Amino acid sequence: MDQMLLERRNESLLKPELAENAWQRWLLCIGTLYSLLLIPVWDSALVPLMALSAFLLACYFGAARQFWQDYRKVVFWFSLLVALNTSLSPLPVRAGLGAVYLLRGLLLILPAIVLMQVTTPEQRSRALSGIIAVASLVASGLLIWVWSSAENYQAVVVFTGQYFGNLHNLASATAMVLIAALVWAWVSETARQRIGWLLVAVPLLVLMLTLRSEGTLIALCMVVAGVAMLFGAFWLRLLAFLGILSLVAALHLLYLYPAEGQQILGMSLGSVVQRVQLYEALVQAWQQSPWFGWGMNTYKYLPVSSLDGVSFIYPHHIYLEALFSVGVVGLLLMVLMLRALGHAVDWHYVRRQPIALIAFLILCYLAGKGMTDMKLFSAQTFSMVALCLGLMSRPANIDRAV
Numbered sequence: 001m002d003q004m005l006l007e008r009r010n011e012s013l014l015k016p017e018l019a020e021n022a023w024q025r026w027l028l029c030i031g032t033l034y035s036l037l038l039i040p041v042w043d044s045a046l047v048p049l050m051a052l053s054a055f056l057l058a059c060y061f062g063a064a065r066q067f068w069q070d071y072r073k074v075v076f077w078f079s080l081l082v083a084l085n086t087s088l089s090p091l092p093v094r095a096g097l098g099a100v101y102l103l104r105g106l107l108l109i110l111p112a113i114v115l116m117q118v119t120t121p122e123q124r125s126r127a128l129s130g131i132i133a134v135a136s137l138v139a140s141g142l143l144i145w146v147w148s149s150a151e152n153y154q155a156v157v158v159f160t161g162q163y164f165g166n167l168h169n170l171a172s173a174t175a176m177v178l179i180a181a182l183v184w185a186w187v188s189e190t191a192r193q194r195i196g197w198l199l200v201a202v203p204l205l206v207l208m209l210t211l212r213s214e215g216t217l218i219a220l221c222m223v224v225a226g227v228a229m230l231f232g233a234f235w236l237r238l239l240a241f242l243g244i245l246s247l248v249a250a251l252h253l254l255y256l257y258p259a260e261g262q263q264i265l266g267m268s269l270g271s272v273v274q275r276v277q278l279y280e281a282l283v284q285a286w287q288q289s290p291w292f293g294w295g296m297n298t299y300k301y302l303p304v305s306s307l308d309g310v311s312f313i314y315p316h317h318i319y320l321e322a323l324f325s326v327g328v329v330g331l332l333l334m335v336l337m338l339r340a341l342g343h344a345v346d347w348h349y350v351r352r353q354p355i356a357l358i359a360f361l362i363l364c365y366l367a368g369k370g371m372t373d374m375k376l377f378s379a380q381t382f383s384m385v386a387l388c389l390g391l392m393s394r395p396a397n398i399d400r401a402v
Helices: 002-011 022-041 047-060 063-070 072-088 092-106 109-118 121-148 153-164 167-186 191-210 214-231 234-256 258-265 270-288 318-341 347-352 354-369 379-391 396-401
Strands: none
Touching (some): 022 109, 022 121, 022 354, 047 063, 047 109, 063 072, 072 092, 092 379, 167 354, 214 234, 214 347, 214 354, 234 270, 347 354, 354 379
């Protein structure tokens, strides 16, 4: 932690000329970090507006030119993926729309890759602190309403669906802001600051637990494992790796044997049974087109999305959704595209830079959440991935200064 604090202080010496265009830099900082933490509540928190502002300001600071210089392979793999997927899909127009969602998300790497270069540590610290504090106040207000409706939990489900898309979206946004608050507490320079940030985190933690999103709790286990993998000794990293394997195995054994799981746990697993039926239908459909899939964003328009007369927008498992949508060949192209997108990720930098650490832990969260509740081919999901990978990449100008 001392090394992380030292890097935060040293970084302030890198760019003394940042007094120019101060308000543009402030808006870039706020828009990027706001989007990172609140993308799950996309519409209700006006994230598209903030993300668009951050993107335009990033272009103003030359991010488009830098992207073309450093990320040409991303363009190549993306173009190849889209060309194959749309041309071979039974619903090419819908698959093309899915490609647009993918592109919208990937473009948010632009503000992420210039944020550290054109803003000061003080700007980033104040912006993130303000966002966390306001989110904590909002969480406190929501807690008051939720507790007043505790006798009718269905009212909470309806309310969150009406204003936040669904309950899981709000739980994810709360968990991501909670991660940022805990990291901020960890890197605080004084005990008073640390206690203050822990108090700010309390309403976020209580709201997240009150919403009863099991997928969120599973995802937070991945976050804990991510911390151990990044900072722990060898034995702790090995233990964390085995813990991740055990968690994934246990979850999918539950999917395979829901009846036995209900007996062992002594509780109803109705949603798990429903997910198992969705997954079985998804795998059967994938087997009909295993190499190139059915097309991005086509799931909800095909018969496979209907179960007992109810149509689902997405299959609640991003890894199976990837196989179904783009097939084995498309999945390989996606891996190559994401590898190119994260080619500048520096793990030493992630360990030393608090915002990069927050981005990594959010990526861990998404990896866990994707096994239960998320939709893959949406602007929101790829926006989060692009922002995280961009913020985890060490800027070139910081390399030169160091």
